[in-house]
Amino acid sequence: MKARRPSPDDQHLTEQLGATGLRLTPQRQQVYDVLVHKRDHPTAEEVFIRAKKQMPEISHATVYNCLDALVKSGLARPVTVDRGATRFCPNMHEHGHCHCDACGMVFDVALPANLPGVALPAGFKLKRYEVALHGTCAECAPQK
Amino acid sequence: MKARRPSPDDQHLTEQLGATGLRLTPQRQQVYDVLVHKRDHPTAEEVFIRAKKQMPEISHATVYNCLDALVKSGLARPVTVDRGATRFCPNMHEHGHCHCDACGMVFDVALPANLPGVALPAGFKLKRYEVALHGTCAECAPQK
DNA sequence: AACCGATTTAGAATTATTCTAAATCTTGAC
DNA sequence: GTCAAGATTTAGAATAATTCTAAATCGGTT
Known part of the structure; x- marks a missing residue:
């Protein structure tokens, strides 16, 4: 480049x-x-x-x-997957973030379409939402 | 007390x-x-x-x-709803957090049971997840 | 060619959190 | 009961991420 x-x-x-x-x-x-x-x-x-x-x-x-x-x-x-620095993502499609707690890697994941169906407090006006999934990725998996 | x-x-x-x-x-x-x-x-x-x-x-x-x-x-x-201080919650049932971007109030919300059904990267081992909903609460709603 | 507001810059300031080292408390071995 | 070992608490220093500030610069007018 x-x-x-x-x-x-x-x-x-x-x-x-x-x-x-x-x-x-x-x-x-x-x-x-x-x-x-x-x-x-x-x-x-x-x-x-x-x-x-x-x-x-x-x-x-x-x-x-x-x-x-x-x-x-x-x-x-x-x-914001963890405490620590905010990360940035140019993918504006609706998606969640999968975060490996071991190596810190972040992957985009598709979300089921029905997420917004949650019961919001009365009068709450939803603008956006963020789904953060935490766990261990294949690389870091505790290999037995 | x-x-x-x-x-x-x-x-x-x-x-x-x-x-x-x-x-x-x-x-x-x-x-x-x-x-x-x-x-x-x-x-x-x-x-x-x-x-x-x-x-x-x-x-x-x-x-x-x-x-x-x-x-x-x-x-x-x-x-962690926003950047800024981490908040703490003793409710250990599965739930998400609804956050008013105007007044900072946080409400617990029940989640649909099928969230974990998202397509995770191969080999990823999910431990926990966090759902943060952002918007404006009834109090802070831009009252027309 | 000078002006205005928007933007960039370097560095100081702030905020949230973690670290450090010493003091204190608890618990089990005697 | 007494003591040593380890866990926990404490105050304050240190760090990390971000925001703020004030001055310099830029771009597009008048």
Whole structure:
């Protein structure tokens, strides 16, 4: 990967950000590129490290700002599987996260369609939900 | 509420802690009492403040230690609805958490029985899962 | 060419949590 | 009962993740 080449997504980015009153900046594009390039649910710190490879002068705070802008514009989701750093995911389809407590790996998992059928408190207006599954992945399974 | 009076739960506490190789101490009992007394999903800090009313000399670190002991022994669950302090819940039945993004209130909600039916990655061994629902509660609903 | 608001930047500040080392308590062996 | 061993508590320091702040910069007008 070298210099940034405009992709078909740019249009999408501009639109989504614009709808939230935000601009598409090189930093926001870079941060978004990092997310889609390797979809391993990186933390803000990891995004920062990866983004710096292409854009060495980008700052820590900017990465947080950009991630926040992407989340607000519906281009990424924050994922909190464990206490510790929030992770980010550009997969905006409805899905849950499966987390290996041993190695920390996070996988996307499809969800049954009927989740929203839970009995909510009266008058509660559901906006989004998050499903976190915890356990041990095949690699880390306590091999007998 | 004044001095701690032995309750029927004490037996249960001793057993559960014992099974994990831990003892029932006055501090652990106090912290557990705080959790069951007001089940509003307090943070460690809130538990600390409430516990101090009965036990003024209890320390911050002890509250964290006790909460950790309770979680390890299956007497409480950590709940992470948002970034920010972890909350604690003594309801060990399977349930999800409904969180009002406006006022921060957390409600327990019953879950459909079929959640575990999701397609997990091959070899993944599920231990527990957490469902967090976000939205606005009746009180905070944008009243038209 | 100067201006305005949005954005980025570096670093300080804050928040939540964990760590550390010493003091204290408990329990079983004698 | 007394003592040593190990568990637990304590205060405060240390760490990790994130947010805040104020100044510099940028992009698109007037």
